Amino acid sequence: MSLKADLTSADLNEIRQSALGAADPLGVAADLANAAEAGRLADPQDAGLALTLAAEIAESRSKLDAALRYVDGALEAYGKRDDSPAAGARALRARILFRTGRGDEAFAEVEPLRPLLTQYPDAAAYITAALAVGGRAREAEKWLTEAVQQVVADRGVTEPSDPDDAGVLFFLLQQRHRLRHALGLQHDTHDNLAERLETKLANAGTRSAAVPADDLVFWPRAEFERLVKQTDAYGASWDDHRARLEHELVRQAGAGRTDLALLPGSVDALTAEAGVGGDPASAENRAAYARKLSTRTVRLPWPPERNAACWCGSGLKYKKCCLPRSRS
Structure with missing residues (x-):
């Protein structure tokens, strides 16, 4: 095009x-x-x-x-920019290098970004994703833990009274909590704090909770047509798939969540997540794949403006495409 x-x-x-x-x-x-x-x-x-x-x-x-x-x-x-977008690009480069088997070079790229965790909270997602792809999720958890401890020490407050007051600390707690959940680690005091703050947010209806729902994985049409040959877990048809997503997004928005986004999926990546002999369509594998996607930077913010292009990539306006599906 x-x-x-x-x-x-x-x-x-x-x-x-x-x-x-x-x-x-x-x-x-x-x-x-x-x-x-x-x-x-x-x-x-x-x-x-x-x-x-x-x-x-x-x-x-x-x-x-x-x-x-x-x-x-x-x-x-x-x-020479050292802001969040530049940090995201460097972390993306590290992730790509990890995927090409150049682990030492990738780590040399991402390691200098470690101090940015306490400066640019959204850098946490990029850095965590890079380390996770490189098989260093435990190291990412350690970095996030130390960043949380540093922010707590700098603030002199162990538990903010309000999530909006927590700022960088809340974002780090969210990212750390998400990663520890993916690693299957038992909750600690920081995980408990993350959940308390998330509950306050949900009750206040101000922002989204930390962990995206597993059922917000979006399969573009070509990917869905491959996937539906293996499982109908995401819908019996692409129309059904998009309607399910739209309903779930509306439900979460109605529960007070904002900054919602879809997580574009890849059949090859889902299959790779299952490993040799594994079942890509199993609930466990689908959940693990969704958690991995939640650490990636490629996301489709929702909702679009009514007259903007629909999130599904059909080329139609949102109001003429997926918006009406939430009412069906």
């Missing part, structure tokens, strides 16, 4: 929501890279963002050489 000229940040966000459901997502990634390199962005400062998005799309399709090339371009565009 060919993207329009002078892409804005809003355009890039819309592409993020629809690219994985496009007929040719790798073509979208290539066009994003070309737009960044040819100066076809409304704001040249968005070059790093566009190239990072291209890298995420390529990685999701296991095109790791292309993903690495794109993320290297993103880091060149970011230059």
Whole structure:
């Protein structure tokens, strides 16, 4: 496909929501890279963002050489920036390197990001994902624990009275709690604090709870058509699948959760999660795969604006596509 000229940040966000459901997502990634390199962005400062998005799309399709090339371009565009977007790109590069078997090089990329855990809370998700892909989830848990302890010591408060007052601490507690759940570790005092703060948020109806529901994994049409040959756990048809997701999103929003997002899935990745001889369609494997997806940076924010492109990638407006499914 060919993207329009002078892409804005809003355009890039819309592409993020629809690219994985496009007929040719790798073509979208290539066009994003070309737009960044040819100066076809409304704001040249968005070059790093566009190239990072291209890298995420390529990685999701296991095109790791292309993903690495794109993320290297993103880091060149970011230059000496040390903010959250640049940290996310560096963590993405580490994750790709881990996936290519270059573990030592990957760890050398991600280790300098460790101090950013207490500066940019959203960097925690990127860093954790990279270490988890590299088989170093226990190390990620240690880093998050030490970051939580540092923030507590700096604040001089062991239990904030309100989640909104917790700031960085709450985000770190959420990420750590999510990771420890995936590792099957017993709750400790920090896990208990995370759950108490999440309960306060849910009761206040201000933000989402920490752990995304397992049933928010979204299968783009081409992936779903492969998947439904193995299991109907996600729906008997793509229409049914999208309706289930829309209903669940509406239900969670009605319970007071915000910042909801879908987690795009890959059949190859689901199968790999099961391992040799494992059952990709088992409830245990599907739950483990959803937890892994929840640490990734590729997410589809919900809901779109009524007149924006639908999150499912159909190319239709949300109001003409999946919005009505929540009422069926």
